[in-house]
Amino acid sequence: MRRSTATRLLTLVLALGATALAHAQDYPSKVITMVVPFAAGGPTDTVARLLAQAMSGALKQQIIVENVGGAGGTLGAGRVARAAPDGYTILLHHIGQSTAPALYRKLPYDPLKDYEYIGLVTEVPMTLVARKDFPPKDFKELIAYVKANKDKVTYANAGLGSASHLCGTLFMSAIGTPLTTVPYKGTGPAMNDLLGGQVDFMCDQTTNTTSQIRAGKIKVYGVTTKTRVPALPDVPTLHEAGLPNFEVTVWHGLYAPKGTPKPVVDKLSAALKVALQDATVKQRFADLGTEPVALDRATPEALREHLKREIDKWGPILKQAGVYAD
Missing domain, CATH: 3.40.190.150 (Bordetella uptake gene, domain 1)
Incomplete structure (x- = not known):
């Protein structure tokens, strides 16, 4: 048997x-x-x-x-x-x-x-970007502005657990300032609202921001890598801009x-x-x-x-x- x-x-x-x-x-x-x-x-x-x-x-x-x-x-x-x-x-x-x-x-x-x-x-790599008419001219001004207007500034992300959410969480922690977050079902819709001026800024991948940056449709404050990105050679790293050892890929x-x-x-x-x-x-x-x-x-x-x-x-x-x- x-x-x-x-x-x-x-x-x-x-x-x-x-x-x-x-x-x-x-x-x-x-x-x-x-x-x-x-x-x-x-x-x-x-x-x-x-x-x-x-x-x-x-x-x-x-x-x-x-x-x-x-x-x-x-x-x-x-x-x-x-x-x-x-x-x-x-x-x-x-x-x-x-x-x-x-x-x-x-x-x-x-x-x-x-x-x-x-x-x-x-x-x-990721980039820290904002609507075209966002007041801060560079990263130093951005830090001062968001700290002074933390109850008014809006940060967009693609929802809990997304790369943009993670990057934003680390950014707010690094500058010691919580901000109002606006979650979306993806960074595509978030980018559309950034282009339309409905939100102030966000952290997003170069695959979604490079063409918009080159076209002058959004403002960029830095990239999240240790070295500059060849596609955006004039954009400083956030480490260079004043946020030591900040890195997200x-x-x-x-x-x-x-x-x-x-x-x-x-x-x-x-x-x-x-x-x-x-x-x-x-x-x-x-x-x-x-x-x-x-x-x-x-x-x-x-x-x-x-x-x-x-x-x-x-x-x-x-x-x-x-x-x-x-």
């Missing part, structure tokens, strides 16, 4: 393995959906659309981008965590994947347990639901590497103030390790700041 049961189990395992292998060999045989957990028009959406087009060519199958915004990116991330593990629903998320565990007491998924990792994509990673077959993940990771070497992607990233990660970081192992380090880094910072959602 025991031998018969063991034989049946072995047969079942082998059958499942053969089915998974056949699936992987045929993959992809239909359109793939890349979920972006933020509104259309934002910086992560921009990265996703460039990546999806290049990966579509590498996989010889269309990848469409679907925006599932809300709750600081957790709605879209949760949707992918619950999706069928077949490689046809994948997630492009940013640093918010590492801050969510500290921000949400009842997070409906575990970033470290509910995904297969495909690879890192890019690390994007926004990394993006690509994920699949837990249980996605390894051969499928490997195909997606290989396509990611091809996309990151695409001349158009490199040029568009450069125009937006960023660049692809090195190919040895566009791997499942590198993303897994990076995510773990980032969770360990930001968890204590957010806990100390007392920022969380129910």
Whole structure:
């Protein structure tokens, strides 16, 4: 009886393995959906659309981008965590994947347990920008102005847990001044209101601000990296401008639901590497103030390790700041 049961189990395992292998060999045989957990028009959406087009060519199958915004990116991330593990629903998320565990007491998924990792994509600098007619002329004046008008100044962000929220939290902590925050469902809508003068300033990725800065449509006070950004050579770092050691970069990673077959993940990771070497992607990233990660970081192992380090880094910072959602 025991031998018969063991034989049946072995047969079942082998059958499942053969089915998974056949699936992987045929993959992809239909359109793939890349979920972006933020509104259309934002910086992560921009990265996703460039990546999806290049990966579509590498996989010889269309990848469409679907925006599932809300709750600081957790709605879209949760949707992918619950999706069928077949490689046809994948997630492009940013640093918010590492801050969510500290921000949400009842997070409906575990970033470290509910995904297969495909690879890192890019690390994007951020910029501190304001509406075109905001009174302060430079960073020094900005600090003095917001401290003197802290009850009137409005800071826009893309919602709890977003990169703009994190950057704003660190900025307010660094200058010791809490400000009125205006949350949006993405930095795309927030940027629209900044351009329209409905909010005063925000911290946003260069992928969303570089063209607006160059066109003179918004005012910029600094970048959040240790060194200046080649796409914006005249813009000082916030460290240079007077905020010592202030640094925030926004990394993006690509994920699949837990249980996605390894051969499928490997195909997606290989396509990611091809996309990151695409001349158009490199040029568009450069125009937006960023660049692809090195190919040895566009791997499942590198993303897994990076995510773990980032969770360990930001968890204590957010806990100390007392920022969380129910």
